[in-house]
Amino acid sequence: MIRSPLPGQGILVALVLLFGAIPLLAMSPVVYRPQLLPLQAIPVEQNVKQHTAISVARLERLKANTQRQIEQNRIPPDIEQFVPEAYQGQIVRSLPLALGDRAIALTFDDGPSPYTLQILDILESYDILATFFVLGQVISSYPEVLQRIVADGHLLGNHTWSHPYIVNSEAEAYREIEPTAELIYDYTRVRTQLFRPPGGYLNNALTPYSARQNQTITMWSVDSFDYFLSQSEILDQVLAQIHPGAIVLLHDGGGPRHHTVAALPQLIESLQQQGYEFLTVTELMKRSQAAIAQTPDSEEF
Numbered sequence: 001m002i003r004s005p006l007p008g009q010g011i012l013v014a015l016v017l018l019f020g021a022i023p024l025l026a027m028s029p030v031v032y033r034p035q036l037l038p039l040q041a042i043p044v045e046q047n048v049k050q051h052t053a054i055s056v057a058r059l060e061r062l063k064a065n066t067q068r069q070i071e072q073n074r075i076p077p078d079i080e081q082f083v084p085e086a087y088q089g090q091i092v093r094s095l096p097l098a099l100g101d102r103a104i105a106l107t108f109d110d111g112p113s114p115y116t117l118q119i120l121d122i123l124e125s126y127d128i129l130a131t132f133f134v135l136g137q138v139i140s141s142y143p144e145v146l147q148r149i150v151a152d153g154h155l156l157g158n159h160t161w162s163h164p165y166i167v168n169s170e171a172e173a174y175r176e177i178e179p180t181a182e183l184i185y186d187y188t189r190v191r192t193q194l195f196r197p198p199g200g201y202l203n204n205a206l207t208p209y210s211a212r213q214n215q216t217i218t219m220w221s222v223d224s225f226d227y228f229l230s231q232s233e234i235l236d237q238v239l240a241q242i243h244p245g246a247i248v249l250l251h252d253g254g255g256p257r258h259h260t261v262a263a264l265p266q267l268i269e270s271l272q273q274q275g276y277e278f279l280t281v282t283e284l285m286k287r288s289q290a291a292i293a294q295t296p297d298s299e300e301f
């Protein structure tokens with residue numbers, strides 16, 4: 001006869017079976033069965049296009065950054081074309097020099113223009129520096145010409161925006177002078193203190209406005225009248241008026257200037273034969289100032 005286990009014995013057997021099986025389960029190797037995802041095959045052509053687009057975009061960014069750096073490096077530092085303090089806010093027509101000094105200044109108005117390039121070539125061939133009074137309204141048409149003027153060592157002057165003969169208010173004077181000055185600066189980094197009123201008219205708002213900006217109102221003592229004379233007449237006109245310390249008026253814009261271009265080499269050679277030296281307007285001022293300083297009584301100079 002088989003005896004049934006006691007209630008307490010049944011519970012004990014159940015516990016032994018339960019906890020005795022745990023070590024056995026822990027010793028059993030665990031087999032991982034990763035679930036494989038379905039492959040998404042990307043066409044080779046599409047993959048190449050994606051990588052190519054990324055590479056091209058990076059290359060374009062590199063090129064843009066490089067170009068910006070090149071442009072920044074091309075921008076020259078500011079060029080301050082100062083005039084001696086004694087001449088700031090003053091009207092200058094010619095400049096006194098020491099005895100025997102035969103320096104003069106050639107000046108050109110109304111450019112830049114295609115004629116300016118021909119004149120620059122001529123000046124370069126004779127190793128001569130000059131001063132160019134430019135118009136704001138034509139600068140943007142010939143920015144490279146303006147930049148070459150500066151690169152060749154010549155000076156720039158402000159000749160207003162639109163060449164008006166009548167300017168009645170300070171506001172009008174501002175609109176004629178300041179935008180031209182800013183455009184000169186934008187293209188060349190030049191801050192000029194030279195101003196020439198159109199036609200040499202002084203009885204308008206331009207003169208007091210420019211004087212308040214400490215600019216030198218640069219007139220002339222020798223007029224070539226090259227805006228209507230022939231080549232030979234231009235030559236005769238200048239040679240008849242020339243004198244030491246003269247500021248000579250010529251034109252490189254404002255109309256056909258082929259007569260000026262044609263007359264310039266002969267004019268330079270004729271003046272050189274007479275012993276004349278060619279300076280910029282500010283250099284002529286400095287030469288004059290030095291001569292006056294060496295004179296015992298400047299009032300008699």
